Amino acid sequence: MKYYIIAGEASGDLHGSNLMKALKHKDPQAEFRFWGGDLMKAQGGTLVKHYRDLAFMGFLEVVMNLRTILNNIKFCKEDIQKNRPDILILVDYPGFNLRIARFAKELGIKVVYYISPQLWAWKEGRVEIIKKYVDEMMVILPFEEDFYRKHGVHSHFVGHPLLDAISDLQEISIEKFKSEHGLNEKEIIALLPGSREQEVEKMLEIMLSVRSYFKNYQFVIAGAPSLPKEFYQKYVDDNVHFVSNKTYDLLRCSKAALVTSGTATLETALLNIPEVVCYRGSKISYAIAKRLVKNINYISLVNLIMDREVVKELIQNDLNTKNLVEELNKIIAGEKREQVLNDYNLLREKLGGKGASEHAAEVILKV
Numbered sequence: 001m002k003y004y005i006i007a008g009e010a011s012g013d014l015h016g017s018n019l020m021k022a023l024k025h026k027d028p029q030a031e032f033r034f035w036g037g038d039l040m041k042a043q044g045g046t047l048v049k050h051y052r053d054l055a056f057m058g059f060l061e062v063v064m065n066l067r068t069i070l071n072n073i074k075f076c077k078e079d080i081q082k083n084r085p086d087i088l089i090l091v092d093y094p095g096f097n098l099r100i101a102r103f104a105k106e107l108g109i110k111v112v113y114y115i116s117p118q119l120w121a122w123k124e125g126r127v128e129i130i131k132k133y134v135d136e137m138m139v140i141l142p143f144e145e146d147f148y149r150k151h152g153v154h155s156h157f158v159g160h161p162l163l164d165a166i167s168d169l170q171e172i173s174i175e176k177f178k179s180e181h182g183l184n185e186k187e188i189i190a191l192l193p194g195s196r197e198q199e200v201e202k203m204l205e206i207m208l209s210v211r212s213y214f215k216n217y218q219f220v221i222a223g224a225p226s227l228p229k230e231f232y233q234k235y236v237d238d239n240v241h242f243v244s245n246k247t248y249d250l251l252r253c254s255k256a257a258l259v260t261s262g263t264a265t266l267e268t269a270l271l272n273i274p275e276v277v278c279y280r281g282s283k284i285s286y287a288i289a290k291r292l293v294k295n296i297n298y299i300s301l302v303n304l305i306m307d308r309e310v311v312k313e314l315i316q317n318d319l320n321t322k323n324l325v326e327e328l329n330k331i332i333a334g335e336k337r338e339q340v341l342n343d344y345n346l347l348r349e350k351l352g353g354k355g356a357s358e359h360a361a362e363v364i365l366k367v
Contacts, residue, residue, distance in 0.1 A: 001027055004085035004109075005034040006076070006100060008054045008093030010195040010226060011263035013037030015115060015161045015357075016091050020045070022361035033083055035076070036091075038225055048079055052226035054096070072096070077103050084109070087367060090134075091115050098129050105133040110367050112136045114360055116155070120147045120296075127151045136367050138360050141305060142350060156363050159356035162263075166248070166270050167354045174253045181243050186218040189328070190254040190273070192247065192264045195224035197231065199260065202280060204235055207258045209321040210328060211239065217255065222247040256331050258324065265311065266301040269347055274331035274340045276324065277302075277313040305350055310343040 003023065007016040017039035023030050024043070032045025035054070041047045054072060073096060080088065080103070088104045090097040094117030101111050116139045119126050130137060130153060137155040139145055148155040178185070193203035204221065211219060223232055223244035232242045243250050247264075251257060251271045259265050261279040268275045277300040298304050302311050312327045314320075330336040 001029065001087065002031045002033070002083070002085040003087055003089060004080060004083065005032065005036065005040070005089045005091065006093065006097055007034070007036040007040065007091040008051050008096055010037065010051065010224065012091040012093060012115070013039045013051055014165060014263075016040045016089075017043050018161050018164055018357040019089070019091075019114060019360055022357040023364065025358075026361050026365055033079075033085065048076075050226075054093075069096070073099055076100055080104055080109070081107065086110065087112060087364065089114055089364065092117060094119075094123075094126065098126060098133075101133040102129070105135075110135050112138065112364050112367055114138045114364075115140055115161075116144050116148075120144065124151075127153060136363055138363055140356060141301075142352075143305075143307075156359070158359035158363065159353065160266075160351045161356040161360075162267055162270055163348070163351060163354045164357050166267075169248060169252075172249055172252050177249055177253045181220075181241065181246075183220065183241055184218055186216060186239075188250070188254040189214060189217045189219050190222060190250050190257040191219055192222045192251075192257060192259040192268070194260040194262065194264075195226050197227060200224065200227065200231075203260050203278060206280065206319055206321070206324070207278065208235065208240060210258075210324045213325045214328070215239075220250055220254070222250050256328060258328070261299045261313070261315075263301065266305075269302045269311065269344050272341060272344055274337050275311050276327045276331065277311050278319050278324075279313070279315045280319045281316070302347060306343065306347055310340060310347065 005016050007013050013036045016036050020032055020040060020043040033048060034040050034045060035049045037051045087110045090101060090113045092115045104111050111134050113134045137148060137153060138158050139155050140160045145155050145157040191207045193200045193207060218239050220241045220243055221232055223242055225245045229244055236242050251268055251273050254273055257268050257273050257275045259268050259275045259277055261277050265277050279299055300311055300313055303309055314323050331340060
């Protein structure tokens with residue numbers, strides 16, 4: 001069968017690659033054409049566009065790059081029409097993917113959505129688009145199934161694919177990791193500033209402002225595969241290091257982490273590393289988002305799934321050196337650290353076991 005997959009971000013590349021692996025196992029004749037990244041490319045098939053050419057952060061940035069986005073949508077429609085896949089698989093990335101869903105459905109192509117857009121947070125009206133143009137919706141968060149049922153849309157809770165990715169990891173030696181990456185003997189505080197250039201520059205500046213308060217630790221930046229190594233060199237010094245494309249290994253060797261809001265907050269939790277969640281956008285983007293988002297008390301997936309504060313979120317003006325130092329100290333040692341680790345166990349129970357990619361592949365083949 002011919003599969004056309006669209007993933008527009010780093011997290012989508014990870015989940016898309018695991019789904020491709022599961023589909024190949026169940027469908028030996030699988031042919032893939034996709035928008036994604038290096039992880040999907042490693043599974044074989046044709047990479048049409050890399051996600052680094054697609055991801056724009058915030059409302060203002062989207063407006064500034066509107067021509068590029070519209071050209072990408074036009075090109076995608078032409079490519080789908082030319083190659084005529086048996087099934088279109090959309091991975092999150094709703095602003096782009098919901099437009100493509102309508103186009104593909106009108107061509108008579110089956111449309112499956114894997115990893116729901118966060119319609120429960122904002123733009124709830126998009127449920128009607130999904131009702132009309134998506135044949136199957138597969139969700140990875142337990143509460144999303146109830147959300148779609150409320151709106152008369154049948155969905156499948158397939159489990160969270162991060163559990164698959166993490167369960168396959170081999171044991172790691174902290175000493176060996178430090179040696180291989182030129183790190184010293186100090187314990188590590190990991191910095192996960194995001195995957196987009198403008199986001200990383202903004203977040204690293206504030207994250208690194210705490211260095212002088214933690215002289216007994218070394219800070220290690222998790223480099224995004226979408227950005228060149230040279231981009232990070234201006235941040236590196238004797239006590240600030242950089243590791244490229246080894247985020248999971250870095251986290252597993254760390255005492256604690258400062259993490260930009262996004263999928264990485266859940267990855268960090270599932271790897272059992274206490275974290276502080278960080279977010280700061282442009283004033284315009286944040287003001288618009290605050291008006292549009294409703295009925296949501298948290299921004300991190302960890303807290304959203306648990307429906308209470310498990311990890312501290314420092315947002316916009318609250319994200320400053322004083323608050324970062326205070327919260328980081330709490331999770332390095334003491335009662336707060338133990339509470340977070342206990343809550344992580346409950347989080348894993350809520351997400352269920354591994355096998356999300358296999359379950360999703362089964363649903364797709366039935367379609």
